[in-house]
Amino acid sequence: MTEARPAQRIVVTGGAGFIGSHTVVALHEAGYVPVIVDDLRNSHESALDGIRALVGEVECHRVDCGDADAMAPVFERPVLGAIHFAADKAVGESVAHPEKYFDNNVGGTARFTALLRRHGVKHLVFSSSCTVYGEAESLPVAEDAPILPAASPYGYTKQACEDFLRMAHGAAEGDLGVALLRYFNPIGAHPSAHIGELPLGPPPNLVPYLIQAVAGIQGPLTVFGDDYPTEDGTCIRDYLHVCDLAEAHVAALAWLEGNAGELDTFNLGTGCGCSVKQVIAAFHAATGLKVPHRVGDRRPGDVTAIYADPGKAERLLGWTTRRSLEECLADAWRWQQRLMNDAH
Numbered sequence: 001m002t003e004a005r006p007a008q009r010i011v012v013t014g015g016a017g018f019i020g021s022h023t024v025v026a027l028h029e030a031g032y033v034p035v036i037v038d039d040l041r042n043s044h045e046s047a048l049d050g051i052r053a054l055v056g057e058v059e060c061h062r063v064d065c066g067d068a069d070a071m072a073p074v075f076e077r078p079v080l081g082a083i084h085f086a087a088d089k090a091v092g093e094s095v096a097h098p099e100k101y102f103d104n105n106v107g108g109t110a111r112f113t114a115l116l117r118r119h120g121v122k123h124l125v126f127s128s129s130c131t132v133y134g135e136a137e138s139l140p141v142a143e144d145a146p147i148l149p150a151a152s153p154y155g156y157t158k159q160a161c162e163d164f165l166r167m168a169h170g171a172a173e174g175d176l177g178v179a180l181l182r183y184f185n186p187i188g189a190h191p192s193a194h195i196g197e198l199p200l201g202p203p204p205n206l207v208p209y210l211i212q213a214v215a216g217i218q219g220p221l222t223v224f225g226d227d228y229p230t231e232d233g234t235c236i237r238d239y240l241h242v243c244d245l246a247e248a249h250v251a252a253l254a255w256l257e258g259n260a261g262e263l264d265t266f267n268l269g270t271g272c273g274c275s276v277k278q279v280i281a282a283f284h285a286a287t288g289l290k291v292p293h294r295v296g297d298r299r300p301g302d303v304t305a306i307y308a309d310p311g312k313a314e315r316l317l318g319w320t321t322r323r324s325l326e327e328c329l330a331d332a333w334r335w336q337q338r339l340m341n342d343a344h
C-alpha cells in the first residue's frame with residue numbers, strides 16, 4: 001500500500017468567487033487542503049455555505065490578501081502553494097475607475113507575491129485571461145500569439161500582472177514557480193447547484209445575463225451586434241465549464257510540483273468557437289426554454305472572434321475540457337433555479 005502524503009495547504013485568494021469556489025472544491029477532491037482568503041468585497045457569504053455543503057469545514061480568512069498583518073495567521077502553518085484569483089473583473093467599471101483596477105489587481109498581486117516570497121511559498125498559479133491577446137490575428141490562439149495593446153484598464157491589469165510575475169519569478173531565482181493561466185470564457189456552475197456565479201447587480205457577461213433573462217429577473221437579452229464578419233454575424237468565444245477550469249488549476253499545481261521553480265503560460269479553453277446565437281440555441285436544446293432576446297448595437301471593446309488552442313495545456317498539464325456547452329448551460333440554469341427557490 002502506498003503511504004498517503006501529508007495534506008498540503010493551498011491558499012486560494014478570491015476563494016469565495018465564481019472560479020475560486022469551484023477550484024476550492026476541486027482542490028479538496030484532489031486531496032489538497034484549500035485555505036480560502038477572501039474579504040468578500042466581490043462575493044457573498046452564501047458562497048462559503050455552498051462550499052461547506054460540498055467539502056465540509058474549510059479554513060477561511062476574511063482578509064485582504066495583500067495585507068501582511070491580517071495575512072500572518074494564514075502562514076502560521078506551512079503553505080505549499082497559492083492560487084491567486086482575487087481581483088476586480090468588470091471591464092466597464094475599469095474604464096470609469098482605472099485607479100481602482102491598478103491598485104487592487106496589480107498592486108494586490110505585487111503585495112500578495114511579496115508575502116509568498118517572504119514565507120517561502122514555492123508555487124503560484126495566477127488567474128489571467130485571453131483578453132491579453134486582444135483581437136487575435138489568427139485563430140485558434142496559441143500562447144505565443146502577440147500580446148496586443150489592451151482594450152480596457154482591466155485587460156491591461158492582466159498583462160501587467162503577467163509581466164510583474166515574470167519579473168518576480170526572475171528575482172526569486174528558481175524559488176517561486178509560476179503558472180500563468182489564460183482563461184477563455186468560463187460559464188456554468190457546479191452540477192450540485194451548491195455553488196455558481198453570483199453577479200452583484202445586472203450581469204455584464206453573456207450567460208449570467210441570459211439565465212436571468214429567462215428567469216424574468218432581467219429584460220430580454222440584448223445580442224451585442226449581428227453584423228460581425230462571422231457565419232451568423234454574432235461574436236465568437238470559447239465557453240468552458242467552470243468545473244473543467246477548476247480542474248485545470250489542480251493540474252497546474254501538480255505541474256509546478258513536478259517542475260519546481262519554472263514559469264509557463266497556458267491557454268485554458270475548449271478549442272471550439274461558439275457564437276452568441278449558438279449559445280442561445282444551445283440553451284434551448286439543453287433546457288427546452290426559449291431565451292427572450294433582441295439584437296442591439298455592438299458593445300464597444302468586443303473582439304469579433306477568439307478561441308483557444310489548448311494543445312499546450314493538454315501536452316504539459318494533461319488537461320482538457322470534458323463537459324459540453326449544453327452541460328454548461330443546463331448547470332447554469334439549475335443554479336439559477338436553486339437561487340430562485342432559496343428566495344421563496
Ligand code: UD1
Nearest residue numbers: 089091129131204205206207209222223224235237276302
Ligand atoms: C469579458 C472580458 C474577459 C473577462 C470576462 C469576465 C474582454 C475582451 N473580455 O469577456 O477578459 O474575463 O469578460 O468578466 O475584456 N454579449 C451579448 N449580450 C450580453 C453580454 C454579452 O451579446 O448581454 C456577448 C458579447 O458581445 C460577447 C459574448 O457575449 O460576444 C461574451 O461576452 P462576455 O460574457 O461579456 O465575455 P467577454 O466579453 O468575452
